[in-house]
Amino acid sequence: MQVLKEGARPMLMAELSRRSGVPVATIKYYLREGLLPPGRATSATRAQYGEAHLRRLRLIRALVEIGEVPVAGIAKILAAVDDESESLHVMLGTVQYQLGPHPSVKPSQTDGDESWQAATREADDLIAAMGWKVTRAAPARTLLIAALATIRRTSAAPPAPGLRAYAEAVASLTDKEVASVDRQDADRQDVDRVAVAESAVVGMVLYERVLVALRRLAQEDASARHFG
Amino acid sequence: MQVLKEGARPMLMAELSRRSGVPVATIKYYLREGLLPPGRATSATRAQYGEAHLRRLRLIRALVEIGEVPVAGIAKILAAVDDESESLHVMLGTVQYQLGPHPSVKPSQTDGDESWQAATREADDLIAAMGWKVTRAAPARTLLIAALATIRRTSAAPPAPGLRAYAEAVASLTDKEVASVDRQDADRQDVDRVAVAESAVVGMVLYERVLVALRRLAQEDASARHFG
Numbered sequence: 001m002q003v004l005k006e007g008a009r010p011m012l013m014a015e016l017s018r019r020s021g022v023p024v025a026t027i028k029y030y031l032r033e034g035l036l037p038p039g040r041a042t043s044a045t046r047a048q049y050g051e052a053h054l055r056r057l058r059l060i061r062a063l064v065e066i067g068e069v070p071v072a073g074i075a076k077i078l079a080a081v082d083d084e085s086e087s088l089h090v091m092l093g094t095v096q097y098q099l100g101p102h103p104s105v106k107p108s109q110t111d112g113d114e115s116w117q118a119a120t121r122e123a124d125d126l127i128a129a130m131g132w133k134v135t136r137a138a139p140a141r142t143l144l145i146a147a148l149a150t151i152r153r154t155s156a157a158p159p160a161p162g163l164r165a166y167a168e169a170v171a172s173l174t175d176k177e178v179a180s181v182d183r184q185d186a187d188r189q190d191v192d193r194v195a196v197a198e199s200a201v202v203g204m205v206l207y208e209r210v211l212v213a214l215r216r217l218a219q220e221d222a223s224a225r226h227f228g
Numbered sequence: 229m230q231v232l233k234e235g236a237r238p239m240l241m242a243e244l245s246r247r248s249g250v251p252v253a254t255i256k257y258y259l260r261e262g263l264l265p266p267g268r269a270t271s272a273t274r275a276q277y278g279e280a281h282l283r284r285l286r287l288i289r290a291l292v293e294i295g296e297v298p299v300a301g302i303a304k305i306l307a308a309v310d311d312e313s314e315s316l317h318v319m320l321g322t323v324q325y326q327l328g329p330h331p332s333v334k335p336s337q338t339d340g341d342e343s344w345q346a347a348t349r350e351a352d353d354l355i356a357a358m359g360w361k362v363t364r365a366a367p368a369r370t371l372l373i374a375a376l377a378t379i380r381r382t383s384a385a386p387p388a389p390g391l392r393a394y395a396e397a398v399a400s401l402t403d404k405e406v407a408s409v410d411r412q413d414a415d416r417q418d419v420d421r422v423a424v425a426e427s428a429v430v431g432m433v434l435y436e437r438v439l440v441a442l443r444r445l446a447q448e449d450a451s452a453r454h455f456g
Binding site: 154 | 286290294315316317320321324355358359360361362363366367368369371372374375376378379382389391393394395397398399400401402403404405406407426430432434435436437438439440441442443444445446447448449450451452453454455456
């Protein structure tokens, strides 16, 4: 990362803290952990920081506060952001795989478990039918299998729309989300990987919450119309 | 609730535990808390239980294990299930409002907070535009406002599809889900409120997880196609 951009006004730690909203003690912790590169030392006790520090702090803050990513996960994400030989796809995958919720599945829950095996086939058939290119190690694949296996273990009736309708609904939304990043980047020579990573955290976590909240409101409305 | 149906074979506590998958000690706790009505006493230490106990235990188990609802919330849901003078809409609303996540918003986060006020207008405008009939006290409305306010506080660009596209995607799915409950119930004289409540828990919680997992898989695929 370029520590001080030409022409950008450098700032001291206090200003970096004020503008980023991150307390000085926390910034010092990030410096010690290597999440933030050192500033340009101007004396034994003072250093100057630049806009790149500010933007990186905003990304770290989004990962901590919105993504609830632990420091080890943040280090992996920042390494992928910094390594410009890696594609944006690898960088975005690193962001997504470090975000929670992480599947916590014990082998005892899956080995020889008929519901788990049937749910795995159901998930993989759907992924194939949608033509989705995703890895078998994707945490979201395991989360999907876990939810489908739990559904199989309940006595509740399957829902009317069928799994495919859920997949198509999210595919349509997601394609528009990712395409917008693509278009923004096509306009610039140097892709702003820090900004793309920050948008990805917001898109993945906060719009997920938006989607879940909207679904519950839509349920309340549908219930009012059908049973009210 | 009808404790023993005519013609149904009564069972002892051990069989009720085995068939429901709920340990005897837990069943006794539910009996003490009044979540489960007493069986028909056949001696000072023995009682017989019926199919209604079994189905009610399955609903309680779904609320505990899938919905992570505390006992006080379960008591409210069961009261709404038992009160047949309440509409299915009130019963389903009680289920949804007791399910997490619950918004934890302090007045200090909202009073005089411009992001919060703008997010509230944005949410209510969307609800009005969709023609949704939901209460202002709906936890999902507060969760939506909280997510929108956090998005406003970040510097990330808004997503391409716009909020309305998210609302329409879930509305289409949800209408089919609720309509299927409606059709099932139109076929029967006595609506099985316990079964409707159990299906609602599964639909609200587990299909929410399905939707979130599918969205992340769709993101990975879209990222592979655009940036891979």
